[in-house]
Structure formats: C-alpha cells, structure tokens
Amino acid sequence: MSDVNITIIDREGTSHSVVAPTDMAMSLMEIVRAYELAPEGTIGICGGMAMCASCQCYVLSDGVPLPEMQPDEKAMLDEAANVKPNSRLGCQIPVTDALEGLIIELAPEA
Secondary structure (H helix, E strand, O other): OOEEEEEEEOOOOOEEEEEEEOOOOOEHHHHHHHOOOOOOOOOOOOOOOOOOOOOEEEEOOOOOOOOOOOHHHHHHHHHOOOOOOOEEEHHHOEOOHHHOOOEEEEOOOO
16 A cells, blocks of 8 residues: 655635555545535535536646546636636546645635
C-alpha cells in the first residue's frame, strides 16, 4: 500500500493535509468526499463523469505532474463558472504517486 500527502483547501479557506491511497483507483474528487471536505451533495454530483464541474478545483502546486486534460474535461470547464487558468476537475485526476505534495483549492459552488 502506498499513500501520498495532498493539501486541500476547502471552500471556507481552511487547509487540510490528507493522506490519499494510490492503490485504490480513487480520484481527487473521491478523496474530498472521503474526508468530507465539502458538504454532502455539493461535490461529485455527476459521479465523476466530467459532466457537472461540481468538483472543480484550482491547482496551486507548480511542478506536480498531472494527467493531460481530456476533451470532456475541457468542454465541461468551458461551460463552468469560476474557471481560472489553473482549474481542473478533481474527478479527472487519479491519485497516483506523482501527486505527492499536491496543493489544490476547491472552487466555489456554482
């Protein structure tokens, strides 16, 4: 079993240091839900299908390699509110060893 350390800033601005397993095929959105860092029913509404942008987050870390944004994610962000250049959908970022030290901030609810 392997874990990575990730910092997640919730929608109230509180920083949470979490330990995320890399061997459970989880996404960042699922980590946020597992640690209850957003009110139930406000994140991952579409179940991780890149269809709602409720798990939008801002990537604050430089140098942490993330998977390339796929067309579905880009299309959803093109329609979402509160989008910034560093926006990603947490459901589209799998938890891997490469995420060690990642810092993200949850976007406001739309």
